[in-house]
Amino acid sequence: MNTTLSLPSLLASSVAVAAAALGTAAFAQVDPNRMVDTFERVGGKFEGYRRSGAKGVCASGEFVGSAEGRALSVASAFSGRPVPVIVRFSIGGGNPKAPDNARSQRNLALQFDLPGGETWQMGNISAPVFGAATPAQFLGRLESLVPDPETKKPNPDRVKAFADANPEVLLQGRYFAGQPVPASFAKVNYWGVHGFGFVDAGGKKQWGKWIFEPVGGTQSLTDEEAKAKGPDFLIDDLRQRVAAGGVAFDFNLQLAEAGDRIDSAVTPLPEERRKITLGRLTVKSVSPDAGGACLTITYNPMVLPKGIEASADPMLAARAAPYAVSLGRRLGEGARQ
Numbered sequence: 001m002n003t004t005l006s007l008p009s010l011l012a013s014s015v016a017v018a019a020a021a022l023g024t025a026a027f028a029q030v031d032p033n034r035m036v037d038t039f040e041r042v043g044g045k046f047e048g049y050r051r052s053g054a055k056g057v058c059a060s061g062e063f064v065g066s067a068e069g070r071a072l073s074v075a076s077a078f079s080g081r082p083v084p085v086i087v088r089f090s091i092g093g094g095n096p097k098a099p100d101n102a103r104s105q106r107n108l109a110l111q112f113d114l115p116g117g118e119t120w121q122m123g124n125i126s127a128p129v130f131g132a133a134t135p136a137q138f139l140g141r142l143e144s145l146v147p148d149p150e151t152k153k154p155n156p157d158r159v160k161a162f163a164d165a166n167p168e169v170l171l172q173g174r175y176f177a178g179q180p181v182p183a184s185f186a187k188v189n190y191w192g193v194h195g196f197g198f199v200d201a202g203g204k205k206q207w208g209k210w211i212f213e214p215v216g217g218t219q220s221l222t223d224e225e226a227k228a229k230g231p232d233f234l235i236d237d238l239r240q241r242v243a244a245g246g247v248a249f250d251f252n253l254q255l256a257e258a259g260d261r262i263d264s265a266v267t268p269l270p271e272e273r274r275k276i277t278l279g280r281l282t283v284k285s286v287s288p289d290a291g292g293a294c295l296t297i298t299y300n301p302m303v304l305p306k307g308i309e310a311s312a313d314p315m316l317a318a319r320a321a322p323y324a325v326s327l328g329r330r331l332g333e334g335a336r337q
C-alpha cells in the first residue's frame with residue numbers, strides 16, 4: 001500500500017520518537033563468547049556452521065528503490081538504479097539439519113552493495129517480534145533452556161520460572177505456533193523487528209520498522225501438506241522459483257508516530273500505521289551448492305549506509321559482537337553454508 005505523508009505529521013512523529021530513542025537507558029552488554037557458548041550448549045555445536053541460521057543458502061539479487069524511499073532517506077539504496085544484493089535465506093537456530101516443515105523461524109539476510117564501497121546489512125525474521133527484549137534477558141532465556149546433564153532435557157521448572165518472570169520471551173513462540181508452515185522461503189513475510197531512522201536531505205528523520213513482503217502474497221501449507229513435503233524442500237523450491245523468475249519482495253516501511261515504541265524488538269508498531277514501499281528486491285540466482293558469496297558475511301544490522309540510523313533498541317547493538325564470534329568460530333573450523 002502506498003500512501004503520502006503530510007509534512008506536519010512527519011515532523012511531529014520524527015521529533016517525538018527521536019526523543020524517545022535518546023531517552024532510553026543503556027543496557028549492559030552480555031559477553032559475546034558466553035552468549036555463543038550458550039547457543040552451543042542449548043542447540044548443539046555444529047562445526048563450520050553459523051551458530052544461528054545454520055541451515056541456509058546463498059542467493060543474489062537486485063534492489064531498485066522507489067521515489068517514496070528517496071523522499072524519506074538520502075541512502076543511495078533508494079536512488080532508483082539497480083543495486084546488487086548478496087542474499088541468504090535460512091531456518092532459525094543452530095541446527096544445520098533443522099526441519100523445513102516445522103512452524104518455526106525463516107530468515108532473510110541481505111547485504112546491499114552500494115556505490116562508493118558502502119554496504120547495508122540486515123537480518124530479517126519471519127515474525128514481527130524477537131524472542132527477548134534485552135541481551136541479558138535473551139541470555140537468561142537460553143540458560144534456562146540448557147539441557148540438564150542427567151535428563152538431557154531442559155529442567156521444566158527452571159524454564160517456567162524464567163518465562164513467568166520474563167513473559168516477553170514467550171511472544172515469538174506463540175506467534176509461530178499460530179502460523180501455518182510457509183510454502184516457500186519466497187512466500188513468507190520477513191520483519192526487521194528493530195526501529196530505524198530514515199534521514200532525508202534536510203536532516204529530517206522518520207522512524208519506522210520494515211517488512212519484506214513477497215510480491216504476489218504469502219503462501220502456506222496445511223499440516224498434511226507440510227508432512228508430505230518432508231524436512232528438506234525449501235532450498236530446491238527456492239531454486240525452482242528463482243529459475244522461473246518469480247521471486248521478489250517489496251521492502252515496506254511502517255511509519256512510527258509520536259508515542260510509538262521504536263526501541264523494542266518485542267513491541268511491533270500498531271498494525272494500522274501507514275506503510276510505504278521503499279523499493280523492490282528481486283532474487284536473481286541461488287547458489288547451486290553450499291557455497292557462495294554469503295559464506296564469509298555476518299549480516300550485522302549495525303552496518304548501515306548514510307541516511308539510515310540505528311534506534312536505541314538494546315537488542316540491535318548487541319548483535320554485532322556475537323555475530324563476529326560466530327563468524328570467527330565457523331571460519332576457523334572451515335565454513336560450510
Ligand code: HEM
Pocket residue numbers: 035036049050051052053056088089090107108109123124125130135138191192193194265297298299315316318319322323324326327330
Ligand atoms: C543479542 C541477541 C542476538 C544474538 C546473540 C544473536 C546471535 C546470532 C548469531 C551467532 C548468528 C550467526 C552469525 C554468523 O555466524 O554469521 C545470528 C544470525 C542471525 N540472526 Fe541473530 N542474534 C541476536 C539477535 C537477533 C535479532 C533481534 C534478530 C532479529 C531480526 C536476529 C536475526 C538473525 C538472522 C536473520 C540471522 C541469520 C543471518 C544469516 O543468514 O547469516 N538476531 N544471530
